[in-house]
Amino acid sequence: MQKERLTAFSDGVFAIIITIMVLELKVPHGDDWATLAGLAPTFLSYVLSFVYVGIYWNNHHHLLYACEHVNGAILWANMHLLFWLSLIPFATGWMGENHFSALPTALYGVALLMPGIAYLVLQSVLIQAHGRDGLLARALGADVKGKLSPFLYFAAIALAFVAPWAPRRSMWAWR
Amino acid sequence: MQKERLTAFSDGVFAIIITIMVLELKVPHGDDWATLAGLAPTFLSYVLSFVYVGIYWNNHHHLLYACEHVNGAILWANMHLLFWLSLIPFATGWMGENHFSALPTALYGVALLMPGIAYLVLQSVLIQAHGRDGLLARALGADVKGKLSPFLYFAAIALAFVAPWAPRRSMWAWR
Amino acid sequence: MQKERLTAFSDGVFAIIITIMVLELKVPHGDDWATLAGLAPTFLSYVLSFVYVGIYWNNHHHLLYACEHVNGAILWANMHLLFWLSLIPFATGWMGENHFSALPTALYGVALLMPGIAYLVLQSVLIQAHGRDGLLARALGADVKGKLSPFLYFAAIALAFVAPWAPRRSMWAWR
Amino acid sequence: MQKERLTAFSDGVFAIIITIMVLELKVPHGDDWATLAGLAPTFLSYVLSFVYVGIYWNNHHHLLYACEHVNGAILWANMHLLFWLSLIPFATGWMGENHFSALPTALYGVALLMPGIAYLVLQSVLIQAHGRDGLLARALGADVKGKLSPFLYFAAIALAFVAPWAPRRSMWAWR
Numbered sequence: 001m002q003k004e005r006l007t008a009f010s011d012g013v014f015a016i017i018i019t020i021m022v023l024e025l026k027v028p029h030g031d032d033w034a035t036l037a038g039l040a041p042t043f044l045s046y047v048l049s050f051v052y053v054g055i056y057w058n059n060h061h062h063l064l065y066a067c068e069h070v071n072g073a074i075l076w077a078n079m080h081l082l083f084w085l086s087l088i089p090f091a092t093g094w095m096g097e098n099h100f101s102a103l104p105t106a107l108y109g110v111a112l113l114m115p116g117i118a119y120l121v122l123q124s125v126l127i128q129a130h131g132r133d134g135l136l137a138r139a140l141g142a143d144v145k146g147k148l149s150p151f152l153y154f155a156a157i158a159l160a161f162v163a164p165w166a167p168r169r170s171m172w173a174w175r
Numbered sequence: 176m177q178k179e180r181l182t183a184f185s186d187g188v189f190a191i192i193i194t195i196m197v198l199e200l201k202v203p204h205g206d207d208w209a210t211l212a213g214l215a216p217t218f219l220s221y222v223l224s225f226v227y228v229g230i231y232w233n234n235h236h237h238l239l240y241a242c243e244h245v246n247g248a249i250l251w252a253n254m255h256l257l258f259w260l261s262l263i264p265f266a267t268g269w270m271g272e273n274h275f276s277a278l279p280t281a282l283y284g285v286a287l288l289m290p291g292i293a294y295l296v297l298q299s300v301l302i303q304a305h306g307r308d309g310l311l312a313r314a315l316g317a318d319v320k321g322k323l324s325p326f327l328y329f330a331a332i333a334l335a336f337v338a339p340w341a342p343r344r345s346m347w348a349w350r
Numbered sequence: 351m352q353k354e355r356l357t358a359f360s361d362g363v364f365a366i367i368i369t370i371m372v373l374e375l376k377v378p379h380g381d382d383w384a385t386l387a388g389l390a391p392t393f394l395s396y397v398l399s400f401v402y403v404g405i406y407w408n409n410h411h412h413l414l415y416a417c418e419h420v421n422g423a424i425l426w427a428n429m430h431l432l433f434w435l436s437l438i439p440f441a442t443g444w445m446g447e448n449h450f451s452a453l454p455t456a457l458y459g460v461a462l463l464m465p466g467i468a469y470l471v472l473q474s475v476l477i478q479a480h481g482r483d484g485l486l487a488r489a490l491g492a493d494v495k496g497k498l499s500p501f502l503y504f505a506a507i508a509l510a511f512v513a514p515w516a517p518r519r520s521m522w523a524w525r
Numbered sequence: 526m527q528k529e530r531l532t533a534f535s536d537g538v539f540a541i542i543i544t545i546m547v548l549e550l551k552v553p554h555g556d557d558w559a560t561l562a563g564l565a566p567t568f569l570s571y572v573l574s575f576v577y578v579g580i581y582w583n584n585h586h587h588l589l590y591a592c593e594h595v596n597g598a599i600l601w602a603n604m605h606l607l608f609w610l611s612l613i614p615f616a617t618g619w620m621g622e623n624h625f626s627a628l629p630t631a632l633y634g635v636a637l638l639m640p641g642i643a644y645l646v647l648q649s650v651l652i653q654a655h656g657r658d659g660l661l662a663r664a665l666g667a668d669v670k671g672k673l674s675p676f677l678y679f680a681a682i683a684l685a686f687v688a689p690w691a692p693r694r695s696m697w698a699w700r
Binding site: 184258261265268 | 357358361362364365366368369372373375377378379381382383386397400404407408411
């Protein structure tokens with residue numbers, strides 16, 4: 001099978017995921033600066049997630065560019081990646097609405113971690129289908145670390161958000 | 176006519192259906208574990224429907240891969256399939272919100288059954304258009320049962336959910 | 351310019367319009383038959399609009415199949431058609447929510463009429479761009495009436511809904 | 526890399542942005558003329574934004590038609606443009622809901638300005654990637670002013686809306 005419909009379907013899902021997140025920026029009722037300032041955490045989490053999904057689309061673009069044909073395992077590994085990405089708008093919205101409090105921020109970290117794992121699965125399924133000596137394996141082989149780094153980087157940022165912030169908020173909430 | 180726009184339009188609708196379902200996972204107001212646990216049934220029904228729509232996209236991909244040209248009847252049989260698939264997010268949301276109670280779960284079963292029937296209609300229209308001796312008929316001929324089985328399988332799972340669970344809940348509700 | 355991106359963009363908008371309408375079928379809070387029956391008018395108006403947008407996608411597919419190249423006027427005539435089609439979900443939702451009462455049903459009639467006019471504009475812009483003696487003009491020339499008839503037919507159905515129903519409801523509402 | 530997936534992804538995002546805006550036209554509860562008239566500002570802001578996003582899609586179509594290959598910088602410059610465009614539905618909805626009052630209208634002006642800047646960035650990245658003497662530079666070179674004018678024109682319209690209207694409303698609001 002050829003990869004055209006796989007990329008077309010994935011582009012559609014990516015486009016919807018990245019655009020659906022802006023729907024969490026709900027139109028508020030007031031029309032003053034305070035109303036606008038109240039949207040700041042939601043807006044910040046939107047920017048963060050837009051960049052994150054953007055990085056995935058970019059990497060997906062590179063990964064499938066080297067791919068020559070698809071099979072059932074690739075279709076499902078790709079669907080698995082899209083599933084975890086589809087949860088990012090929810091995790092983003094929950095974190096934004098709760099002003100980066102502990103549990104929502106931790107869940108956001110999980111929502112960032114799972115697509116990273118799914119991406120590695122898709123990558124290894126693709127390499128298996130094209131042969132360990134194929135063009136794809138050679139194209140990816142050297143920079144697996146390079147491909148992995150943005151995810152680790154972002155997960156670290158997410159954890160950094162959780163670490164200093166969340167305990168303080170939860171302490172405040174428990175007193 | 177060529178099939179490119181048919182597959183492009185279908186991919187768009189599939190991508191939207193599969194992504195729209197996550198919108199039923201509404202961002203809750205609390206930020207604790209109880210709030211998260213309350214979302215479990217909605218999340219479960221989302222996973223179930225994601226896999227189900229994913230199976231359909233996979234099969235649609237295989238079915239139209241063998242197709243060489245399209246006509247008016249194929250366009251409408253395809254539209255008919257997309258119509259029933261478009262009701263899955265609603266049925267999923269209703270079942271999830273009512274914690275798998277009787278009527279919503281039964282309706283979910285219907286929502287899973289109808290695309291199965293529409294898929295068989297599309298398949299037979301495609302075979303008719305390409306001739307009973309054509310490549311498509313030969314490609315599909317042998318494994319009609321194979322193509323059918325996932326739908327029966329999933330319908331059975333859905334019914335299994337209804338059978339032990341729903342009566343208990345309704346009894347509880349009627350007392 | 352080539353027509354690929356025009357059809358890809360249009361397919362995207364068509365796919366979203368046809369799928370967005372199902373969002374008006376809001377997940378209700380109850381889980382019994384009465385709740386389901388209360389959704390009947392919304393569901394009926396959804397079916398009607400799905401078929402209507404489906405007819406437009408079908409005709410758009412045929413129209414642009416004969417088209418060989420696009421220019422600025424064609425891009426904007428197409429955008430104009432998509433604009434009117436994008437209002438159908440709103441008109442559908444308003445009519446469904448108000449159980450086919452007078453003004454929403456009349457507005458629905460307008461929402462069906464305007465894409466018909468926009469379609470004729472797009473058709474004549476396409477013929478102008480390809481020459482009155484070109485392939486497109488010859489392909490469309492004979493069956494302009496045939497292309498027009500579904501719109502008139504559907505507008506008639508819509509008016510038929512308005513005529514006997516709406517006055518009775520409004521009289522009832524005014525007493 | 527080839528540009529096919531870049532345009533497919535962008536078309537998807539454009540299609541969703543332009544269609545999502547109509548969701549701000551929320552189905553109202555009444556069914557009379559007053560209800561319909563109350564939607565006028567929301568409808569007006571929808572028309573304005575539809576035309577605006579339409580102009581961008583048109584220009585994006587022309588810009589990438591001349592483009593021969595893409596690289597990482599082009600992918601991100603394009604993502605940057607899509608980010609700002611994705612905020613237009615929110616800005617449109619806020620302005621429409623607040624009947625064109627001062628701050629929302631000013632924010633709408635910003636929402637129109639930012640994609641204009643992002644478009645110029647994308648244009649210069651594209652020229653850089655194709656060489657200052659390349660086909661793209663020659664195709665765009667002469668009419669940079671022509672490409673820029675619609676944005677300035679529309680920003681002027683937006684400011685014109687702000688200028689005479691906003692002070693009056695804010696004075697009224699502060700008394």
